[in-house]
Amino acid sequence: MNQKQVYEIPTAKFKNVDFEIFEHDEAAKLGCLNQFWNGIPGRESDFSSCDEASEWMYDNLIHYRPFLQLFELCRGEAVSLNELAMKIFPNLSHEDALNAVSVLLSFAPLACNKKGMRLFPARMHMLFRGIKGVYACVNEKCKKHIEHGGISLGQIFLSENQLVCPSCNSPVYELCNDRRCGALFYRGYVLEEDVARGQAYLWQYPGQLLDQELKAIYLYIPTKEFKWRGERSKNQYAIRPCYMDVKSGFLYFNDDSKAGEDGYRKFYYSEFIGEGRPKEYTFQICPHCQHQLSQKQLSTFETRGNQSFNNLITTQFNLEPAVPEKEKEPE
């Protein structure tokens, strides 16, 4: 191969990669790699093993424009998937571009020479592989907080075993999102009677209080631009503000006396109970994008083994700003 040559990769090649199969086993992976590479300029035969493919990719990925660009873009600071998609595949639709980027991100970490040296740091690859869920400390001022898309989250954890943040001692809750818009929610559990009296401790797990049934509650994490236009009404569909003591995990529902007070964080919640979902307070519509939540519920970030790269795109919670909210008024 001519060392100076940089090849383009036909866009159809990216579309044909089946991630479900790719993640299945070694033979399936080899099949996918062969389907992708064979026939691409500079590569005219099948690999006989994944190791052979890995070594070849180690030597050759930099000769392919999309990979080369990926390496250049990922060299410095963290970049978002959106940014990668737009810069590497400016001519593809956003969806196709994101898909193509996830192909790059699933192939690149495989590039490895005989000594085990890798071309591309596996950091991102690892992060999205088979995670059980994503958890975050509630403290916006946590020493390890991250800021993205107009919101701040405390330290992030990929295991459910962390009840208290080691950086700031604030409680840690699971994150959920609306996959349509990327809006983020903390999910915790409360006693119904506590909500009724206006103050509730937010538990991390449904079974944390023996003998008492807890209800899940979703707390919308507002972006800086979010504007609450609602009234304080008793209507169960209403979206209402609440305030959390970030040190203790106590929530205050019925008044604004904690507004702006140091150590309190404002979220939005609703007492809406969906049909067939009596055990959770959810929203009738997403506070961010105003879509009905009846069709598509808020979801956790759990990725099941084989789907890891399909989910990679939706798992960009800490890299992607949520899409701009709609201007429409909530009903």
Ligand SMILES: [Zn+2]
């Ligand atoms: Zn923290």
Ligand SMILES: [Zn+2]
């Ligand atoms: Zn939404």
